[in-house]
Amino acid sequence: GVAGQLPVLALLVAVPWLRGRGVSAGALLGAFTYLVQSLLPALHTLMSALGAAGARLLVVLDRILGPGPDATSTPAHACEAGTAGNHGRVQEHGTGVRAAGDAGHPVRRAAVPAVDLRSVTLSYGARAEPVLDSLDLRVAPGEHLAVVGPSGIGKSTLTRLVAGTLAPSRGEVRVAGRVVTGRPAVELAALRVLVPQEAYVFSGTVADNLAYLNTDVRRAELEAAVRVFGLGPLVERLGGPDGPVRPAELSPGERQLVALVRAYLSPAPLLLLDEATCHLDPASEARAEEVLARRPGTLVVVAHRLSSAVRADRTLVLDGERAECGTHDELLALSPLYRDLTGHWHA
Structure with missing residues (x-):
């Protein structure tokens, strides 16, 4: 969520400051277009991959380091x-x-x-x-x-x-x-x-x-x-x-x-x-x-x-x-x- 929204919010907040420094409206529009069309999809893909890999890693670590199964459980075989x-x-x-x-x-x-x-x-x-x-x-x-x-x-x-x-x-x-x-x-x-x-x-x-x-x-x-x-x-x-x-x-x-x-x-x-x-x-x-x-x-x-x-x-x-x-x-x-x-x- 942070990766998807923070860059756009940061640019919106910075618009008055950037305009005061002489940045044109066309340059700001180009920056917004770049964020929405290129940077945000790439960040979304990256964070999704990291999230999936991290979830699998946590499951593996939990199985390796966690307590063993209950010895009194019903046998599966x-x-x-x-x-x-x-x-x-x-x-x-x-x-x-x-x-x-x-x-x-x-x-x-x-x-x-x-x-x-x-x-x-x-x-x-x-x-x-x-x-x-x-x-x-x-x-x-x-x-x-x-x-x-x-x-x-x-x-x-x-x-x-x-x-x-x-x-x-x-x-x-x-x-x-x-x-x-x-x-x-x-x-x-x-x-x-x-x-x-x-x-x-x-x-x-x-x-x-x-x-x-x-x-x-x-x-x-x-x-x-x-x-x-x-x-x-x-x-x-x-x-x-x-x-x-x-x-x-x-x-x-x-x-x-x-x-x-x-x-x-x-x-x-x-x-x-x-x-x-x-x-x-x-x-x-x-x-x-x-x-x-x-x-x-x-x-x-x-x-x-x-x-x-x-x-x-x-x-x-x-x-x-x-x-x-x-x-x-x-x-x-x-x-x-x-x-x-x-x-x-x-x-």
């Missing part, structure tokens, strides 16, 4: 398993967890879960709304779990927490019975492999890229992995396993296939795929996930397509308020969001 009355927890479904590739026969639960989240909360700032709130999740060894939900809901955050690259605000994350927060990178690499959306490929030979996480892999195993993932044409184009790799010459989908084969050959018992197949066509994605599901160990996939959820043993649905976990058929009955995502509507 209450989770429910396949049966009612199980708020706050996502556990193994039913009497057993189906092993990948053996959907018809439940197996006995293992004593130590492959992934175990205990009341995990993650907030980016003391006053910020939690991305994940009091989330409990247990994934059995050998299980194939898909994670779905809208963009920005916390799916990638969940994989980073499990991978140990992000520490929770509260709660505990365990992989194979071991707390991952604060664990050295060498120990984390032996527990899990995280494949992000943007796959990393480095200059070197094809074999160097594929065996990066398992330098002891035999050439026969490497070649068999290339075949099952359908990477043979690319390897031949590059000159075989000993051919040079120039990352800039690979398409995003080819880089993702290289990263998936690398993860497949890793000895780590847990694979985390954070939309790591988004650049693949549906057929290549299905083949890659089926091969990874047959691999000994546990598979957690942040799904790029809902077909990934149908292929999984169980699916975790995040919607920002609660979490639902179950099989495809169970979630169609339990989760309105899952029905919307899959195109199913129930009366």
Whole structure:
């Protein structure tokens, strides 16, 4: 308000004094025209920008420096398993967890879960709304779990927490019975492999890229992995396993296939795929996930397509308020969001 009115008022007040000093009426009219047409719009734009930036800064400072949220508040991510009355927890479904590739026969639960989240909360700032709130999740060894939900809901955050690259605000994350927060990178690499959306490929030979996480892999195993993932044409184009790799010459989908084969050959018992197949066509994605599901160990996939959820043993649905976990058929009955995502509507 001051920026918009003060210059005009000041000139009006100064008119008698200026006229007494010999300033002409035309010069005063020109000054008024300049103020109204040029200076005032510029000042208005400047003050609006400063005001908006200042308001955002105050909100950020309040969240960082202010007191934390009430610990007794209702969790935003209450989770429910396949049966009612199980708020706050996502556990193994039913009497057993189906092993990948053996959907018809439940197996006995293992004593130590492959992934175990205990009341995990993650907030980016003391006053910020939690991305994940009091989330409990247990994934059995050998299980194939898909994670779905809208963009920005916390799916990638969940994989980073499990991978140990992000520490929770509260709660505990365990992989194979071991707390991952604060664990050295060498120990984390032996527990899990995280494949992000943007796959990393480095200059070197094809074999160097594929065996990066398992330098002891035999050439026969490497070649068999290339075949099952359908990477043979690319390897031949590059000159075989000993051919040079120039990352800039690979398409995003080819880089993702290289990263998936690398993860497949890793000895780590847990694979985390954070939309790591988004650049693949549906057929290549299905083949890659089926091969990874047959691999000994546990598979957690942040799904790029809902077909990934149908292929999984169980699916975790995040919607920002609660979490639902179950099989495809169970979630169609339990989760309105899952029905919307899959195109199913129930009366």
